Amino acid sequence: MDRSTALVINHPSVIFDVQGDEAVIIDLTTGRYFRLDPPSTALWLRFAIPSSPESVLESCRTPGALRPHLDDIVADLIGRGLLRVPDGTESAPNGAAPSEPWEFRGFALEEFTDLEDILGLDPIHEVDPEKGWPHAAPG
Amino acid sequence: MHLLVESQGDAAGRAAALGPHLAIISRPGLFARLEPRLRPLGVPIVYWAHDLHFVRLGLQARFHSRLAAGAPQAMRLVEAQCFTRADLAVLPTSDETVRARVEFPGARVVATPYFAMPDQPLPAGPPVGERIVFVGGEHHGPNRDGVEWFLDAVWPGIRDRSPQAELVVVGRWHRARPWPSGVHYSGVIAEAELDALLRSARVGIAPLRFGAGMKRKTLHYLSHGLPVVGTGFAVEGLETDESGSVAGVLLAETVREWESAIGSLADPDLWMRLSRSGHHYVQEAFSMQAFRHGLASVLSEANRVSD
Numbered sequence: 001m002d003r004s005t006a007l008v009i010n011h012p013s014v015i016f017d018v019q020g021d022e023a024v025i026i027d028l029t030t031g032r033y034f035r036l037d038p039p040s041t042a043l044w045l046r047f048a049i050p051s052s053p054e055s056v057l058e059s060c061r062t063p064g065a066l067r068p069h070l071d072d073i074v075a076d077l078i079g080r081g082l083l084r085v086p087d088g089t090e091s092a093p094n095g096a097a098p099s100e101p102w103e104f105r106g107f108a109l110e111e112f113t114d115l116e117d118i119l120g121l122d123p124i125h126e127v128d129p130e131k132g133w134p135h136a137a138p139g
Numbered sequence: 140m141h142l143l144v145e146s147q148g149d150a151a152g153r154a155a156a157l158g159p160h161l162a163i164i165s166r167p168g169l170f171a172r173l174e175p176r177l178r179p180l181g182v183p184i185v186y187w188a189h190d191l192h193f194v195r196l197g198l199q200a201r202f203h204s205r206l207a208a209g210a211p212q213a214m215r216l217v218e219a220q221c222f223t224r225a226d227l228a229v230l231p232t233s234d235e236t237v238r239a240r241v242e243f244p245g246a247r248v249v250a251t252p253y254f255a256m257p258d259q260p261l262p263a264g265p266p267v268g269e270r271i272v273f274v275g276g277e278h279h280g281p282n283r284d285g286v287e288w289f290l291d292a293v294w295p296g297i298r299d300r301s302p303q304a305e306l307v308v309v310g311r312w313h314r315a316r317p318w319p320s321g322v323h324y325s326g327v328i329a330e331a332e333l334d335a336l337l338r339s340a341r342v343g344i345a346p347l348r349f350g351a352g353m354k355r356k357t358l359h360y361l362s363h364g365l366p367v368v369g370t371g372f373a374v375e376g377l378e379t380d381e382s383g384s385v386a387g388v389l390l391a392e393t394v395r396e397w398e399s400a401i402g403s404l405a406d407p408d409l410w411m412r413l414s415r416s417g418h419h420y421v422q423e424a425f426s427m428q429a430f431r432h433g434l435a436s437v438l439s440e441a442n443r444v445s446d
Contacts, residue, residue: 012175017216024213028171033213112207115214117278118192119168 001074003057006050010084018045027081031119033112034082039105043073046102050086059101066104073107080109145169151176161441163187167214170221183445185437186225190352191235191242193218198349199280215242222246227441231353232376247444251433254355256362256425259334261418265341265410269304271297271401272340272365274333274356276310281372285346290319293346293397300402306344307336337363342404345373346397352376358425361387361417366410368400378424387417 009016016025021038023045036044043066046056053074060066077083141157143150151173154162162177164170165187174184193215200211222228222243230236231253239248273289275282286308297304298321306322318324328336337343343360345367353376360367367373367388374385384390389400404410423429 013172015171015216015220017212017219019212024209024216026213026217028168028217031168033209035209112209112213114207114210118196118214119171119217 001053001071001078003053003071006052006086007047007074007078007083008050008086009044009047010082014082016044025082026115026119028119029081031113031116033115034080035110035112037108040107040109042102043104043107047077047083061101061103063104069104069107076109080111145173155180161185161438165189167192167217167221170225171217174221174224183226183441184224185441186221186228188218188221188228188230188235188239190230190350191218191238192351194235194238195281195349195351198351199284202284202348203280219243222248226445227437229437234376235352247440249437249440251437252425252429253353254358254425255427255430256358256421258422258426259363259418262338262364262414265404265407265414266339268339268341269301269405270340271304271306272309272336272343272360273306273345274309274343274359276327277312281347281350282310284348285370288348289344289346289397290322292394293401294319294322296394296398297401300398307340309333309336334363337365340365341410342401343367344401345369347372350375357388358421362421362425364414364418366404366413366417368397368404378420386420387413389413 010027013029014025014027016023018041021041023036023041025034025036025044027033043056046059053070057063057066057070074083141159143153147153150169154173154177159180159182161183162180163185164173164177166189170186174186177184193211196214197211200208219242222239223246226247228239228246228248230239230248230250233250236248236250239246273286275286277283277286290306294306302321304321307325308318308322309325309328311327312324314324314326316324325336337360343356343365345354345357345360347354347370350372354369354373357367357369357373357377364387368391369388370392371390374388374390377385377388379385389403391397391400404413
């Protein structure tokens with residue numbers, strides 16, 4: 001992808017929260033969630049508002065360290081459905097969009113799948129559109 | 140009232156086509172996915188919460204290391220979105236309602252009974268035999284953990300004392316699982332068959348070591364006049380008397396307490412007392428009338444807060 005193309009966090013399918021300086025990201029369409037350590041969170045937050053990879057690079061105090069990795073990181077985030085091209089409906093989730101320069105110290109996305117059952121379709125009772133909920137399935 | 144199921148596709152589009160006056164969404168993942176797409180309709184949106192999942196996951200993490208440490212935090216993030224974006228959120232227990240208001244400031248949360256249990260006849264006396272019943276599938280973490288713990292820790296002692304004792308497990312489990320001697324797996328059975336099974340049993344068990352919210356299985360047992368042995372998690376949200384007891388239930392946490400409680404139900408007088416009190420409690424508190432009254436209050440409140 002062209003480094004000048006703006007990208008943004010894939011809200012509302014993707015939500016995130018930062019506690020301390022670590023982010024938890026949840027993809028509501030898959031039920032997968034991700035943890036980011038502080039250095040990774042610093043990069044992630046750059047996309048809380050529409051930002052091109054080029055602008056992310058420009059805001060980085062250590063562009064030489066980031067440049068060789070940036071395309072792979074962005075491609076991975078897009079591939080996982082966590083970033084997308086803006087469609088004009090974006091607002092900054094959590095109001096968390098830092099503007100000050102930052103330092104690239106690596107990026108690692110830790111993925112978890114143990115909430116897929118809960119965040120996916122009804123995990124406990126089966127719903128029948130005709131009979132309603134709850135009802136016992138026939139033996 | 141129309142019921143839409145997400146798995147049938149385009150739930151938001153189908154909901155919009157109905158021109159609803161109000162939307163009720165159950166389950167946190169579904170709410171978080173659907174609410175932004177229904178909001179433009181301009182109708183009140185209610186989050187019908189099953190329980191506080193992040194609380195349950197936090198408790199579950201104590202017993203199962205395979206659950207990632209971040210799971211409760213991630214779940215709380217989703218639930219924060221549900222509770223704070225809903226015009227009104229509903230929970231089945233007062234305790235959880237208070238907790239939700241504290242956890243998610245600004246959320247409008249009310250409690251109402253979720254379950255309307257069908258009228259069932261009161262048993263004339265204890266059944267013949269020593270049948271124990273568990274109702275629930277293994278896909279629900281507390282059920283799987285509870286039954287596995289019961290079979291490992293409690294069941295051998297029960298069988299040592301009463302070789303005739305049998306346990307019937309009802310619900311969706313892996314049939315190939317190695318069930319111990321005396322344990323029968325029924326699979327999912329029809330309502331009438333389940334009613335007959337509960338009437339033939341001496342005790343219904345709910346060995347839940349973690350969980351959140353009101354447990355339908357406990358109410359289901361009690362509605363049949365079937366005494367219950369269960370943990371504190373099995374009776375969450377149910378009314379307690381001054382001594383902390385719940386009508387129709389013997390509380391048990393330790394292995395010794397479980398063995399003692401189940402053994403004590405061989406006493407026909409105790410069995411009948413528990414049977415009557417549990418049956419009466421469910422008939423009063425979880426009738427269809429009580430459910431309708433609660434639902435009407437929720438609908439009225441949802442319309443009021445969205446004005």
